[in-house]
Amino acid sequence: MKLLIVDDEELTRTGVISSIDWQSIGIREVLQADDGINGIEVARVHRPDIVLCDVRMPRLDGIAMLEQLEEILPDIVPVFMSGYSDKEYLKAAIKLKAVNYIEKPLNPVEIRDAIVEARDLCLEKKRTRQNASIHSMENASRLALLLTQPFAHAKESIDQLIAELSLSISNTTPFTAIVLKTDTEEELPLSEANAMFLSVREFLKTFHIDCIFAEKRVQYMVYFLFGSTPGAAVRKSIEEFFCNLYSRCTRFCIAAGDTVTGISRAYQSYTSAVISLQSSFFFPTGTFLSPFYQAPVSETAAELSASPENEFLTLLTEKNKEKAKAFLDNLFLYYNQNQNILPNQAKDLYYKLFRALDNAARQLKLTLSDTQENLIDTLEKIFSYNEMHQKLVKKTEIFFQTAVSTEEENSTIFLIKDYIGQKYMNETLSVKDISDHVFLSTSYVCTFFKNETGQTLNQYLTEYRMEKAKQLLSDPRYKITDISSRVGYSDGNYFGKSFKKYTGFSPSEYREKMS
Template sequence: MKLLIVDDETRTRELLRSHIDWEEIGIDEVRTAHNGVKALSEIQDWLPEIILCDVRMPKMDGIEFAHQYRLSAPQGKIIFLSGYSDKEYLKSAIHLRALTYIEKPVNPVEVRSAVEAAVLLCLEEKKKFTVELQVQKDIDQSLPYLRQEMVRKLISNPASPHVGPAIENQETFLLPLKGPYTVAAANLYWKGIAHPEDFSLHQNIILDMINRSQRFSSLQVIAGFNWHNQLVLIIPGRFGNAYRDGRGTIEELFSELSQIAGEAIELRLGIGSSAGSLMEIPEAYNDAVRISAFQYYHDQNIIFFDSIGPSGSIDTHWDEVRRLRNHLRKGEIEEAKAALKEWTRYARTCMDLDILRLKDTYFQFMLAITETAVQLNLVEHTEDTERRYVWKEIDNIPSLNALEKYVMNAMDELFTAGLGEPKDVNIRKMQMIIRYIHANFHTSGFTIRAIADHVQFSETYLCAYFKKQQGQTIKEYITDVRINKAKELLGDMSMKLFEITVQLGFTDAGYFTTFFKRYVGCTPSEYRERILR
């Protein structure tokens, strides 16, 4: 802690500086100044917590200096020294929140005691401030989850006895106590294999960024994920499809939400009906979920509830699956495509709002396509893991048009693309793939999707094509590349393990160790010991 002694008397300054053991009471550094002007220059770069200051000094007295000091250190501690019992001075000292007042001639014991009290007060205030900062940090970190829980309560049971009292705390829950409210539901589609196994981490990041957004806060919007990984927004006010009804505000929210979600996620936002009160929010939420499902049949980023039409249900027609399979067996690719287009027209007339059920019908077509390709020896046998991979791709397709295109591309790639091409064309393609893997396997943006984009294949076709040409899966090949490179780097004894980890594209040395041991049978350190032998 720092102490500045300001006094125009040299003897007093030196007495106070030299004859008190400041370190013993927690003062680490002591400086002096002979008037207020000099003291102001001292505090510019070196801001002391405690000031021991004479009142009567030439050029600038202690009262004026203290005023200036207070501007830069509102919580600083001031102890005045004076030989004058002046009532006006005492009033100024009170106004400046002086800690105490010591009459001259000074008594070092009394000064030491006053400064020690100031030190203890500073320490107590710092401790309190640290606690308050931690409490505020904890509150800030918990706000997204508190608001998510409130969203879940409001869309399921707003009559809960806990909702009413909690919503009155507008600092926490933002929403005004009276409606109307508009409920929106956003579907998040992960592009390519960026789709994470665990949604929770990404959801927490998105909620935290929404919580920090000035736009969302100013509109008093609260957000939370429902139990089906949809992002639900509760927005004060009524919003409709026309700009005069607030569409512009919804577009601004969507734009910021897209930036928050990031490039790896494609966002679709369904705007439900308005709720006049908290009790009507569950109905408005159900409307938002319905319109977000209805949106699957429209290639629009934002769709409003008044756009919704009649809907039915759709189930897999096995005769249609068999018909498509028979066309493929006979080499009637165009006829198979026509059958798929016919199914898409039928799906659009059904307008089933159970999107998983709709996707399953196309998944069955995909299974028929891949199984037929295996029977015709166009690709290797399809394992269960590859089936899950296909479903993962289908589950992240954001519209019916894109879903049809995905299955169409699979037919093209498995039954026509590259299969009739000369051998040297396939060799060049494999060279492109392998060179790309070797050049980029260690980079942060390296994915199977990135490889597929580089050679203009879909991920599904790339996996099948690579296995047919190379005799192993592309994932197995990438693993071999990483292991061989790891062995090469481990042979350089000057390289540290974390440096090797980075060069191989891993973010965590512990994960690299686990990966290496799984495929080599020993840890990187054990492998090095074997080399040294």
């Protein structure tokens, strides 16, 4: 807590400061000013909680100073001191809700007791204001959530909340919804979410705009802006502010809806923002889409064929690297910043293209080191089109590198490796399972595999699992406790020991090293 001492006598100020152990009564910082005008300036900058001030001072007396300070710091608690027993000053001090009025010569015990009383009152004021603020924010959040559904469904509740919040809203008040999506899977701490909302509200005041806010389904934040219709320059400032505010998130996208008139149409603004947000999948993370946003039109992208996945499969099996690259380049131009396609349409095609890569590898008897598992789940979690496309480009590059750098494997070795690639996450996978799959005896498969590859089957399986674990550890979305079971280990401790033996690091050390 901060204390400001305002007195035109330096000896009085230094004497008060030195006579009391301020830390013991919760005062962490003591500030000084030599008259009322300087006291106001110090208070503007440092925002003290308590002010101990002389009544009579040159330029601006203590009463006049406190009257101005109450407008800047409504919760400030005053304590007056004076050498004059003036009833008029005492009346003014009482009107300003001074905690105490201390006469000079000053008694350190009286000062200490007065400041302790002021401290307690200040804390009570803060608690009351904080509780009122929390209640107000909870109501504002409830109102924002109600506006994400048709107005007729919740008209009475909406009207009641508007009245409780004392919001100035009429039938002509403009509303604009802003919906934000992040890649977080954990709810923001309440204090952080509230702090971000308050910073938005404070920023918008400059443009005579107010807002309400709600968090929806963890990843989504919804703001409703109302009060005035922003012009182009103000819209640009608002967009930049939101992007800077949420830059703490690894990945995010933002969309604004149409500006509508009246709270009864706020839902229409929200739905248009949601529709726009779907298109954000095809834009770089951190993009702010609004009804005024015009994506650049690509003049170089050709239309896709009727069956792109079959075209891609043919190029792969023919080992036509140049045409496969041209195919991927055109694919990117077609989808990137395309506002006329739904994300699931693109994900459906990319699922088929990833499958085409796996099918081509099987036809050519190639073993890809990054064989995809749970492809549907992987695509579902992908945040942006660019991320999805780069995964396909990377796997295609691995395909052609493998095709060029490795000789065609013995068909039996290929079948063994392919089977391990499909079943490695099963803890019970055994040499017998593998030998049954290729219709050979267990002893023959072990000898044959060692002669062909230089590794035992168990060595290859362990190495394969450890490499998979390394891939998963490099992705922060996967918890270390879950990774062991994903690579075929039900015992987390045994997995940790095996991983350290293989890499020289524990799983947590490896993740830290990769971050």
